[in-house]
Amino acid sequence: MNSFLQAIVQFAKLDTESLNEISAITKRHEFPKGHILLQRNSICNYFYFIEKGLTRTFYIKDGKDITDWISTEGTFAVSLISFITREPDRRTIELLEPSVVYAIGYDDIEALCKQRHDVEHLIREIVSFGLVQLQRKFDELHFSTAKQRYKNLMETNPTIIQRVPLGMVASFLGMTQETLSRIRSQIAF
Secondary structure, three states: OOHHHHHHOOOOOOOHHHHHHHHHHEEEEEEOOOOEEEOOOEOOOEEEEEEEOOEEEEEEEOOEEEEEEEEOOOOEEOOHHHHHHOOOEOOEEEEOOOEEEEEEEHHHHHHHHHHOHHHHHHHHHHHHHHHHHHHHHHHHHHHOOHHHHHHHHHHHOOOHHHHOOHHHHHHHOOOOHHHHHHHHHHOOO
């Protein structure tokens, strides 16, 4: 069983036939650093699982590049709002490292959900998980100090600081690069 299938069975129990059907509609891709998975102002037609590598989701506001999500190995990269609503998103999803990703197309997963209740349940669980993650990030940005956000990142995903440029990390954490540098100099892990 590949890493994508291993990851999704953590969300919901699937029978063998459903696993086989999901496997049949899943495409494995190897892309170079800098590859764009979702172009700004496009509809997100794929749900990506990151087997190897790293993505960032970002948008441009007032001429500034704002990173609002980073997806590492074993996680998903998708514009949930665009994938669900079928409307274009202002965000871009790009690879920050050479990456191996599994992609499932919207039409394929929709058709499979109509045929298989356990797959429909799986997708609902994955989307719910994503929404909870987004709410936690929203809450962290609004209710935690910059230092608390940095400490949380170091506890939950310490490799990001070595793999992602500091300006992007600072943006992801909702602070300036200067603030991030000052916090890093104060905290020793």
